Amino acid sequence: MKKQEIDKLALSTPFWVEAVLTVVRAQQNANLWWCHEQSQCTSQGSSESDPPVSLPLILLLHGFPELGYSWRRVLAPLSEARKGYHVVAPDLRGYGRTGQGNAPFHVLNIVEDICALVKALGHESVALLVGHDFGSPVAGHCVLAHPALFKSVVFMSAPFIGVERPQLEGTSHSHGDESAKDKPISTLVHAVATSLAALSPPRKHYTAYFSTQHANKDILGETQEDLYNFLGGYYHMKSGAWDGNATTHPLPSASIPSPTIEQIAHDLATLPEYYVMPLHEDMQQLISRHARQNPGFTWPQEDAEAGRVYASEFARTGFQGGLNCYRCALSPPPPERVDELIVLSGRRVTIPAAFISGARDWGVYQTPGAVDKMRQLCGMEDEDFVLIEGAGHWVQQEAPEQVITEISRFLAKAEEKAA
Template sequence: MPEFRMIDTGPVRIRTAVEGAGPLVLMVHGFPESWYSWRHQLGPVAAAGFTAAAIDVRGYGGSDKPTDVADYAMEHLVADIDAVAEALQPGAPAILVGHDWGAPQVWNAALTRPDRFRAVAAMSVPHTGVPSRPFTEVFRQAFTSKERFFYQEWFQEVGPAEAEAERDVRDFLRKFYYAISGDAPPGTWPTKAAGASLLEGMVDPDPFPAWLTAEDLDYYVAEFEASGFFGPISRYRNHERDFAWLQSFRDRRIEQPALFIGGTKDPATMGFGAITDPIGIMRPHVPRVEGHLLDGCGHWTQQERPEEVNRLLVDWLGRLG
């Protein structure tokens, strides 16, 4: 196990798993995960000569859990990343790595604080520039207005989504992880009417795919049984705040060296069916991006394909200079 440190960012304390010594590589997880989603990367990145660190995002695991929805706005999460990086490597720009919601966090950290972050790698979610409208407008036009279910609409109201997830954490995680993994056959993520709950029609596989062991699932279950889901789900309730914050950066690109790794079966990589070339769509906004698509890989990139991800990530880190 890595060393755990509690880092005080000012507003919150962030639990951070740390391994190795050298230039800082700071890893940021997505939903519904924790520092543990980087368990396969910490050792290899540290062995390559870096300080490998992975945080619990505020609201998760061992980090503090603020009680207001607005506390989970992107601006605050980027500030947490900056503060943790400064605490671990004072005065020197860090390298960022993110997955799922961690990907927008590291993209936006690199975009808004280029003096603090010298390179950025992201998995699953491409950077398509500063948004021209809040994402709530996008998914309501594409899904809700057509009476189609979209999970982020289900997450908007405080209460029902948390109750569903917390009723049986193990059941929730098994179904959610499986539904968008590369192992799930087409249709496992069900098409249903607006107003349904997330778990309606979801499948609990038996056996579960080998990339997540029983012990891995036990760890995640214990973390969420202790933390609850208010903080993690509240990330989805800040689209309007995030949109407003980012507007002052509309003319800016991410100029740092960048790496993107996605899966051909990941709905987030493929824009929920709206993107055919996720790497190409990034280039106007991230001109120095190096992109890789893993054939057949689902949403849980670095957990489903740890050896491929580690090879690509360590190679890219070694070429940064």
């Protein structure tokens, strides 16, 4: 596929995004919503007219294991910033009410979903695209594939370091003493798997675990109460409230020009167990073990109801849709996507870009060298790389006021530059 063909893709509406679009059409009097309920959308703000297409559009993309609901604390304030925005936070493919099919989940298919949603909303461009956690690489692929559609981007909690050039058939992942610094996580996970398993005690990368056939069953547990407790423990362990996240820092191999696979594996093993797990333990067992040792591994009182929302929804849908995104990320791309990925792998982010995360989020540093590579890829200014003190991985839920402030500041600057 030629570059011009990728730039001018005529995107149809995939069937798996129809549930989201049905919600949008049903709520044409809402200024903003999170596309979560199939019959109606939980919304804030309203007008007597059709969707406010005259207002600039902000799209908020959630991560794993989350929903559009994770943006509940920032939706209304963002819609009221400056002259007003049309703010939408959809459930992504495989989550919530978007359909129960489990394939295909390649990131470029999700990019098509986002573009179809923009079209269905009646907008010709997106003033700001925000991606948190797994939504960050989705946002990155969106702005590389369609730079004219998206005017600015914010990556949250997961540095975006570009598109990995597809490996040619017959080649293998790097092994031995070859440096893996700055490699995308998909390449890094394969490269260090043997070295992690050889450690004492043996370890494995969480994305490799999430790609297994049994991960969905493990995480769901036996009852919805099990699931509620698991999610509460998982959210707590990755939040700023857990002491294990108090002293995040770049891994030593990030400052080594050509670290070996063994050096990187040794560094990764110093990360919390939710990122580099015991080899013979699943995620449910890991969280349960920590919860037994720490009664605080549960939902804080102010988020107890949110925990019920997540548990109820994931008990209904399971996690397989989201987990399939990890599986796709660690697998060779579909043949029909190879040409597109080759083109995208040579592109830089040319629109204004920012990064926001909690200062207590190890996700910022889990891939050695990722922060520097992201800043180079995007030409990111110092003031637009923001770590919010006290917050962990779920930064838009833990520190919504600070997130709103930083997004509003960045958006104002981006719009002034474009004027």
